[in-house]
Amino acid sequence: MGFQKKTGKGRLDKYYRLAKEKGYRARAAFKLLQLNKKYGFLQDSKVVIDLCAAPGSWCQVAVEAMPRGSLIVGVDLSPIKPIPGVISFQSDITTDKCRAELRRHLKTWKADTVLHDGAPNVGTAWIQDSFNQAELTLQSLKLACEFLVEGGTFCTKVFRSAQYNQLLWIFGQLFDKVDATKPPSSRNVSAEIFCVCRGFKAPKHIDPRFLDPRTAFADLKETASTDEARVYKPELKKRKRGGYEEGDYTLYKEVLASEFVESGDPIAILANTNRLVLETLEPSLSLSALNKMPATTLEIRQYCADLKVLGRTEFKKLLKWRILAREAFGLPTKKTSKPAAVEEEVVEVEPMDEELKIQEELQAMRDKDSAKRKRDKRKENERRTKEIRRLQMHMTAPMDIGIESASGQEGMFRLKSLETDTVVNKVARGRMTVLTQQQKNDQSSGIGSSGETDDESDDLNDALERELDQHWDTYQERRANYEARLKRQKQEGDGEWGGVSADEQESSDDDLVEESDDEDDEDEEEVNGVPQRLLTDLDSTTGSPGLSKRAAKFFNQDIFKNIAGLELSDSESVADEATTEAPATSTSDIKTARPEKSLRTGSEGIAKENISAKDEKEAETETQEADDWEHDRGRSNGRPNIDIITAEAMTLAHQLATGQKSTHDLIDENFDKYAFRDRDGLPDWFIEDESKHERKQKPITKEAAQAIKERTRALNARPIKKVREAQARKKFKAAQRLEKLRKKSDLLANEEGMTEKEKAESIAKLISKAKKKAPKRSVKVVVARGVNRGIQGRPKGVKGRYKIVDARMKKEMRAQKRIAKRK
Numbered sequence: 001m002g003f004q005k006k007t008g009k010g011r012l013d014k015y016y017r018l019a020k021e022k023g024y025r026a027r028a029a030f031k032l033l034q035l036n037k038k039y040g041f042l043q044d045s046k047v048v049i050d051l052c053a054a055p056g057s058w059c060q061v062a063v064e065a066m067p068r069g070s071l072i073v074g075v076d077l078s079p080i081k082p083i084p085g086v087i088s089f090q091s092d093i094t095t096d097k098c099r100a101e102l103r104r105h106l107k108t109w110k111a112d113t114v115l116h117d118g119a120p121n122v123g124t125a126w127i128q129d130s131f132n133q134a135e136l137t138l139q140s141l142k143l144a145c146e147f148l149v150e151g152g153t154f155c156t157k158v159f160r161s162a163q164y165n166q167l168l169w170i171f172g173q174l175f176d177k178v179d180a181t182k183p184p185s186s187r188n189v190s191a192e193i194f195c196v197c198r199g200f201k202a203p204k205h206i207d208p209r210f211l212d213p214r215t216a217f218a219d220l221k222e223t224a225s226t227d228e229a230r231v232y233k234p235e236l237k238k239r240k241r242g243g244y245e246e247g248d249y250t251l252y253k254e255v256l257a258s259e260f261v262e263s264g265d266p267i268a269i270l271a272n273t274n275r276l277v278l279e280t281l282e283p284s285l286s287l288s289a290l291n292k293m294p295a296t297t298l299e300i301r302q303y304c305a306d307l308k309v310l311g312r313t314e315f316k317k318l319l320k321w322r323i324l325a326r327e328a329f330g331l332p333t334k335k336t337s338k339p340a341a342v343e344e345e346v347v348e349v350e351p352m353d354e355e356l357k358i359q360e361e362l363q364a365m366r367d368k369d370s371a372k373r374k375r376d377k378r379k380e381n382e383r384r385t386k387e388i389r390r391l392q393m394h395m396t397a398p399m400d401i402g403i404e405s406a407s408g409q410e411g412m413f414r415l416k417s418l419e420t421d422t423v424v425n426k427v428a429r430g431r432m433t434v435l436t437q438q439q440k441n442d443q444s445s446g447i448g449s450s451g452e453t454d455d456e457s458d459d460l461n462d463a464l465e466r467e468l469d470q471h472w473d474t475y476q477e478r479r480a481n482y483e484a485r486l487k488r489q490k491q492e493g494d495g496e497w498g499g500v501s502a503d504e505q506e507s508s509d510d511d512l513v514e515e516s517d518d519e520d521d522e523d524e525e526e527v528n529g530v531p532q533r534l535l536t537d538l539d540s541t542t543g544s545p546g547l548s549k550r551a552a553k554f555f556n557q558d559i560f561k562n563i564a565g566l567e568l569s570d571s572e573s574v575a576d577e578a579t580t581e582a583p584a585t586s587t588s589d590i591k592t593a594r595p596e597k598s599l600r601t602g603s604e605g606i607a608k609e610n611i612s613a614k615d616e617k618e619a620e621t622e623t624q625e626a627d628d629w630e631h632d633r634g635r636s637n638g639r640p641n642i643d644i645i646t647a648e649a650m651t652l653a654h655q656l657a658t659g660q661k662s663t664h665d666l667i668d669e670n671f672d673k674y675a676f677r678d679r680d681g682l683p684d685w686f687i688e689d690e691s692k693h694e695r696k697q698k699p700i701t702k703e704a705a706q707a708i709k710e711r712t713r714a715l716n717a718r719p720i721k722k723v724r725e726a727q728a729r730k731k732f733k734a735a736q737r738l739e740k741l742r743k744k745s746d747l748l749a750n751e752e753g754m755t756e757k758e759k760a761e762s763i764a765k766l767i768s769k770a771k772k773k774a775p776k777r778s779v780k781v782v783v784a785r786g787v788n789r790g791i792q793g794r795p796k797g798v799k800g801r802y803k804i805v806d807a808r809m810k811k812e813m814r815a816q817k818r819i820a821k822r823k
């Protein structure tokens with residue numbers, strides 16, 4: 001059977017909603033409704049007492065089900081908000097005050113039905129709680145016996161606990177018919193059950209032991225069944241329900257007193273024996289020694305004669321006498337056996353060989369490290385699999401994976417992966433000298449030096465690399481911003497968008513963070529001693545040399561896949577590009593150059609197409625006007641704001657790129673019968689309406705539509721600004737932390753009074769400390785019920801921050817609002 005959730009949303013089941021809908025104060029209303037449907041006791045009742053009635057849903061049901069003008073009295077520890085037709089008051093049903101109050105309200109009448117749905121505050125101690133509940137039920141039965149009319153009904157909640165059968169038995173003595181049932185609205189996880197006791201016998205005299213929890217549940221209280229209990233609490237006698245032990249059918253038992261003294265389990269002997277024998281017919285050395293002992297007084301002899309009449313004190317005296325006898329016999333007692341035990345526990349521990357110890361420590365560190373690596377690898381694989389699955393399900397854009405993997409551990413700027421790359425040779429030729437110097441410094445400072453094992457230095461290198469990676473990320477961000485600004489300034493200087501020019505080696509987008517070889521002074525900047533040359537080289541191996549990154553991204557779309565010219569330019573190296581700056585003579589050169597030209601004109605064409613749609617006059621003076629338009633409207637951030645966002649424009653771009661169309665064709669197409677329409681004197685609404693329909697519908701291709709769809713999906717899959725900002729903040733903070741860490745570790749590394757091992761350990765400690773997150777300060781929520789009801793100040797047993805809430809009030813306020821809305 002599945003476990004039914006009772007917390008959180010699990011509580012808000014259909015009865016909860018139904019109760020809210022019907023205006024009942026609690027879902028408990030349905031329990032009484034269902035019980036009454038089955039047994040029909042409310043319809044025939046004129047007087048009802050509802051014990052433990054708050055918040056009052058049972059009273060509400062009673063008002064609905066009982067004849068008009070009936071008397072309903074509800075009582076609870078908590079206040080009950082007034083219900084029309086119900087008298088309610090606040091009292092503890094276990095008190096005489098409550099009894100008196102009920103009597104006052106009922107006057108001389110008797111109740112036809114007594115309801116009881118009480119539940120004491122349920123804590124964690126289930127046994128105690130269930131006992132309290134049974135006590136409360138017994139208390140309500142007591143009131144029922146006092147107020148019920150002969151033949152009346154008592155409907156009560158009972159928990160299926162140890163006292164359940166006792167309660168049922170008592171009900172059976174007082175009522176003609178007792179039914180135990182669990183209405184459907186009672187949760188399965190709840191141990192509650194409802195007893196409907198009909199036909200109250202109204203006996204003239206009720207034995208008070210029936211209604212006294214001490215006697216009613218007496219048998220159950222006797223839980224002590226061990227020998228210890230029989231010795232230390234001899235007043236609690238347990239019946240031998242399980243019968244006698246195998247092979248032992250005698251009731252009377254005797255044991256020699258010497259046996260008792262020598263035995264390791266004296267309690268068992270005292271519990272199960274009738275007499276300890278001090279004298280036998282056959283002479284016994286130990287018994288005569290016992291008899292001669294001064295401690296064997298007359299009193300002790302009497303105790304030994306009949307153990308079954310002894311109490312706790314007498315048993316204790318006998319046990320003391322046994323200890324004295326053992327000491328006299330030279331047998332071990334607790335006092336004497338202690339030092340022996342200590343002696344046994346002393347173990348000679350040989351000091352461990354220093355070298356062996358270090359080796360063991362190293363092995364442990366190595367194991368830890370390899371386990372961590374495995375864990376990381378597994379996590380990374382899981383992440384990738386998830387990503388691919390998301391991609392397959394069209395939940396993410398293809399470019400997301402690229403971005404993440406670049407920024408993740410396996411990113412292209414990982415120094416570790418760089419070590420194995422051929423690019424490292426180029427690096428060495430360039431400014432690698434600085435890096436080598438850095439390495440030397442590290443070695444001389446002891447980090448990863450030969451003084452330690454490879455593993456330790458690996459750890460430190462990893463940490464430093466991670467640090468460098470993070471610094472690099474921060475640097476990239478700064479760099480991208482700086483570049484974008486520089487680019488904007490340049491563009492504004494020459495007034496033309498270089499877009500997809502082959503000559504351009506610099507990046508041209510905000511997203512673009514890599515830099516070109518030709519960059520000058522910025523290249524000098526170093527991040528933690530790593531020259532930017534490193535990154536330049538990597539960039540040149542991955543990017544498309546002829547195009548800006550944005551353009552390269554654009555032409556990477558499937559739609560441009562099979563265009564020969566583009567493929568060629570992609571495969572060419574930077575050096576080749578440089579040589580093609582000379583006038584192209586061969587056919588292949590022309591092919592290479594053509595798409596570039598087309599693309600440039602393409603962007604112009606697209607711009608012009610937009611222009612022509614706006615105003616035909618602008619088309620006449622196209623170049624000049626287009627520039628103006630760019631200046632006026634399109635140039636945000638210093639760049640033309642031309643973006644291909646429609647399938648139509650994409651088709652056009654494709655046609656331009658493949659040479660199917662030229663600028664001339666585009667301009668030509670825009671001259672039509674609407675181009676020179678005279679608009680003077682035409683009303684605005686007419687011009688507006690016409691402008692919607694006078695544009696020619698241009699054909700679009702399936703590929704273009706697909707490309708736009710992909711693009712939109714990629715855009716939608718981007719994190720929102722807030723998330724990006726939060727990520728950047730996180731990165732920035734991590735970089736700050738690492739910078740601090742780096743400085744500290746530098747200081748440590750140069751510390752003279754420390755050994756290499758100590759230095760390495762301190763640095764490792766610093767790193768692990770930096771990785772730890774500060775624990776979140778939690779606020780404990782305390783519900784203002786039970787002992788916490790109405791308290792001021794800190795609730796008992798609550799440490800730290802806390803907040804007192806009143807769940808019921810919140811619910812009721814919501815319900816009130818809802819009801820008010822309905823009206």
Ligand SMILES: C[S@@+](CC[C@H](N)C(=O)[O-])C[C@H]1O[C@@H](n2cnc3c(N)ncnc32)[C@H](O)[C@@H]1O
Pocket residue numbers: 025026028029051052053054055056057058059075076077078091092093094117118119120121136
């Ligand atoms: C489950 S609620 C009763 C719900 C009620 N039948 C209804 O339909 O709204 C149990 C109630 O028993 C009350 N209670 C517990 N011990 C009590 C006592 N000794 N005297 C009076 N009420 C008590 C609690 O205050 C609590 O409101």
